[in-house]
Amino acid sequence: MGDLSKMVLAGAAVLWAGVAVAGPLPAGGVTAQEVAGVMRGMKLATEITTDKDGDPLIYSDSGGRKFGVYFYQCKGPRCGSIQFSSGFEGSSGITVAKVADWNRTKRFGRAYIDGDKLYVEMDMDVERGATTEALANNFERWAS
Numbered sequence: 001m002g003d004l005s006k007m008v009l010a011g012a013a014v015l016w017a018g019v020a021v022a023g024p025l026p027a028g029g030v031t032a033q034e035v036a037g038v039m040r041g042m043k044l045a046t047e048i049t050t051d052k053d054g055d056p057l058i059y060s061d062s063g064g065r066k067f068g069v070y071f072y073q074c075k076g077p078r079c080g081s082i083q084f085s086s087g088f089e090g091s092s093g094i095t096v097a098k099v100a101d102w103n104r105t106k107r108f109g110r111a112y113i114d115g116d117k118l119y120v121e122m123d124m125d126v127e128r129g130a131t132t133e134a135l136a137n138n139f140e141r142w143a144s
Contacts, residue, residue: 027129029078032056035069038135055079062143073127080127084109084142088118108141 025034036046036058047059051070056079058069065086073080094113102111109122124130124138 022132025126025130025132025135026078028075028127029073029080030071030082030126030130030135031077031079032058032071033077034132035082035135038132039069039139041132042136042139044139067142081123081125083121083123084138085119085121088120090116092116094118 032048036048039046039058039060044060044062049057049059051057055074056071060067060069067084067086070083070085071079071081072083096113099111099113099118109120111118111120113119122138122142124135126135
């Protein structure tokens with residue numbers, strides 16, 4: 001297993017613990033409270049705040065590794081898409097070729113290097129509606 005895979009797996013070691021309340025979410029996107037509720041049902045810590053543009057942002061921590069859930073296409077409290085993101089300091093051992101290989105071989109999620117930090121991100125479109133199960137499935141995918 002390569003360095004990049006080890007970092008991602010270590011950084012997202014979350015075990016599926018079930019969703020507190022299963023069911024559909026309305027069309028038009030999700031709210032930070034709905035996403036945080038699914039996260040809490042999976043035993044993930046949540047800290048809801050806002051990003052520099054005033055959109056919701058949830059900070060979480062799993063196994064000592066921090067990640068964020070960013071919200072996009074927001075109209076009022078509902079946002080049409082979310083992005084899971086985690087950054088790793090000290091990526092000097094990760095080459096552009098390793099990142100390109102990761103992006104070529106992994107279906108979900110993408111990686112990139114910005115300065116001396118490696119980022120891994122994954123997007124989820126929820127504009128036309130979603131379910132709590134779909135959100136939980138994406139958190140599980142993020143963890144894997």
